[in-house]
Amino acid sequence: GNSVTQMEGPVTLSEEAFLTINCTYTATGYPSLFWYVQYPGEGLQLLLKATKADDKGSNKGFEATYRKETTSFHLEKGSVQVSDSAVYFCALSDRPRGGSEKLVFGKGTKLTVNP
Amino acid sequence: DAGVIQSPRHEVTEMGQEVTLRCKPISGHNSLFWYRQTMMRGLELLIYFNNNVPIDDSGMPEDRFSAKMPNASFSTLKIQPSEPRDSAVYFCASSLGASGGVTDTQYFGPGTRLTVL
Numbered sequence: 001g002n003s004v005t006q007m008e009g010p011v012t013l014s015e016e017a018f019l020t021i022n023c024t025y026t027a028t029g030y031p032s033l034f035w036y037v038q039y040p041g042e043g044l045q046l047l048l049k050a051t052k053a054d055d056k057g058s059n060k061g062f063e064a065t066y067r068k069e070t071t072s073f074h075l076e077k078g079s080v081q082v083s084d085s086a087v088y089f090c091a092l093s094d095r096p097r098g099g100s101e102k103l104v105f106g107k108g109t110k111l112t113v114n115p
Numbered sequence: 116d117a118g119v120i121q122s123p124r125h126e127v128t129e130m131g132q133e134v135t136l137r138c139k140p141i142s143g144h145n146s147l148f149w150y151r152q153t154m155m156r157g158l159e160l161l162i163y164f165n166n167n168v169p170i171d172d173s174g175m176p177e178d179r180f181s182a183k184m185p186n187a188s189f190s191t192l193k194i195q196p197s198e199p200r201d202s203a204v205y206f207c208a209s210s211l212g213a214s215g216g217v218t219d220t221q222y223f224g225p226g227t228r229l230t231v232l
Contacts, residue, residue, distance in 0.1 A: 044221075045222075089158065
């Protein structure tokens with residue numbers, strides 16, 4: 001089946017630093033790609049998504065571009081804030097043979113931003 | 116809207132006991148998902164419903180787990196009997212799911228942290 005690999009954390013940055021969290025995927029067909037964020041003590045929230053190759057998803061200063069040639073969907077932000085401290089999950093849509101469509105999540109990357 | 120509501124937020128029980136987790140999806144949403152999150156396995160989809168009908172339960176670990184959705188505003192996940200390895204955070208999520216697929220934006224509840232002693 002399809003799968004997602006994202007960089008292991010934790011990642012610790014200073015405020016205003018540049019952020020990259022790598023995500024690569026293995027898929028047959030053309031899945032949709034997602035980044036979800038989980039703040040401490042809360043459920044996951046959709047951060048951004050892209051549904052086809054070369055699409056760029058963006059939200060709250062975060063961006064990710066669907067790169068079919070490198071099977072990647074790296075998350076970036078030019079200047080992080082303390083409030084961005086959270087766990088970030090890369091995910092893709094998967095439809096196994098004979099099965100129904102579902103989201104497959106990576107293991108998550110914990111980001112801590114220090115003042 | 117209040118968002119997805121889950122109860123209880125925390126549950127501590129002893130091995131062998133029955134555990135029931137509850138979820139109220141966002142009003143008007145047609146799809147409902149149950150996930151389990153652990154350090155070892157990450158976030159796993161257990162089961163999902165569309166229009167109250169179970170669509171895919173292939174992620175349900177074993178017969179000890181069962182889920183129901185008697186109406187559009189309520190779902191339960193039951194574990195009977197519970198075991199220590201069931202300790203995890205269980206999330207419920209809902210989406211508009213107009214097409215019955217899962218790529219509509221999913222809105223997660225705050226989760227239930229289950230500890231089985």
